[in-house]
Amino acid sequence: NAGVTQTPKFRILKIGQSMTLQCTQDMNHNYMYWYRQDPGMGLKLIYYSVGAGITDKGEVPNGYNVSRSTTEDFPLRLELAAPSQTSVYFCASSYDGYRTQHFGDGTRLSIL
Amino acid sequence: QKEVEQNSGPLSVPEGAIASLNCTYSDRGSQSFFWYRQYSGKSPELIMFIYSNGDKEDGRFTAQLNKASQYVSLLIRDSQPSDSATYLCAVNNSGNQFYFGTGTSLTVIP
Numbered sequence: 001n002a003g004v005t006q007t008p009k010f011r012i013l014k015i016g017q018s019m020t021l022q023c024t025q026d027m028n029h030n031y032m033y034w035y036r037q038d039p040g041m042g043l044k045l046i047y048y049s050v051g052a053g054i055t056d057k058g059e060v061p062n063g064y065n066v067s068r069s070t071t072e073d074f075p076l077r078l079e080l081a082a083p084s085q086t087s088v089y090f091c092a093s094s095y096d097g098y099r100t101q102h103f104g105d106g107t108r109l110s111i112l
Numbered sequence: 113q114k115e116v117e118q119n120s121g122p123l124s125v126p127e128g129a130i131a132s133l134n135c136t137y138s139d140r141g142s143q144s145f146f147w148y149r150q151y152s153g154k155s156p157e158l159i160m161f162i163y164s165n166g167d168k169e170d171g172r173f174t175a176q177l178n179k180a181s182q183y184v185s186l187l188i189r190d191s192q193p194s195d196s197a198t199y200l201c202a203v204n205n206s207g208n209q210f211y212f213g214t215g216t217s218l219t220v221i222p
Contacts, residue, residue: 031208042116042200042212043156050208058209090155097208098144103155 002026006091006104013081013111021076021107023091031097032074033058034066036087037106043090049074050097081111115139116203118213126221131188133216135201138182145177146202147186149195150215156200160186191220 007022025032030051035043045058049068063085065077078085088108092101116137125131133147144163148156160175162168162184168175174187184203188195198215205211 033210035212040120040214042118042214043202045209045211048209098204100146100158100161101202101210103157106155 004091004093004102004104006089006107008107009105010108011110013078013109015081015083015111017081018077018079019081021078021089021091021109023074023076023104024072025074025091025093025102026072027093027095027102028071029093029095029102030071031094032068033092033094033101034064034074034076035090035092036060036085037090038087046076046089078109083111085109086111115205115211116201116213118199118201118216120214120216122217122219124219124221125191127191127193129191129220131191131195131218131220133186133188133199133201133218135184135186135203135213136182137184137201137203137211139203139205139211140179140182142182142203142205144204145175145184146204146210147173147175147184148200148202150198150200152198159199188218191218193220193222196220 033048034046047066049055091104147159150156162175176185200215201213
């Protein structure tokens with residue numbers, strides 16, 4: 001019963017590098033979300049998806065891109081990494097976008 | 113104005129006491145309300161959800177919702193040291209998005 005799986009758990013990037021954070025869910029949920037959480041803060045929505053092929057911006061989308069080619073996968077792409085993107089990233093899924101969200105364990109990303 | 117506001121604390125209560133956590137939200141169209149617990153370095157885990165005005169009880173936890181006042185709270189009875197964590201309030205608006213408060217840090221003193 002995996003739920004929401006995120007990889008990698010930790011990563012250090014240099015300024016200007018790019019990378020993809022992976023997120024997979026096995027609950028057949030239509031809705032998926034990417035959040036970032038800065039120290040001592042709540043979660044800020046980066047992007048979300050209501051189904052395969054459909055994505056939309058959240059509160060803080062700048063510097064990020066997403067795609068949703070399958071129901072299971074929702075990768076987050078960072079292009080030209082900047083120190084301001086140092087954060088913990090959480091992926092979540094929800095059955096209908098209204099009820100409970102299920103979270104992955106997070107990816108701790110540092111950009112130096 | 114922030115979508116969801118919480119008192120950041122820290123809130124300290126003695127073991128066995130009642131902890132009261134509060135949250136206000138700005139979007140009157142919000143439909144569902146959640147309390148998550150987050151231990152340091154971990155992901156949020158759902159404690160309670162509530163959709164209708166009034167109280168909802170689950171074990172030692174009670175969520176209270178007042179849509180007219182745009183207010184949702186969480187009471188933790190018989191607080192235990194293991195309840196020490198950050199509690200996040202989340203609100204779902206009518207547009208499939210969830211908005212989170214900054215969290216309230218709770219410490220239960222043995």
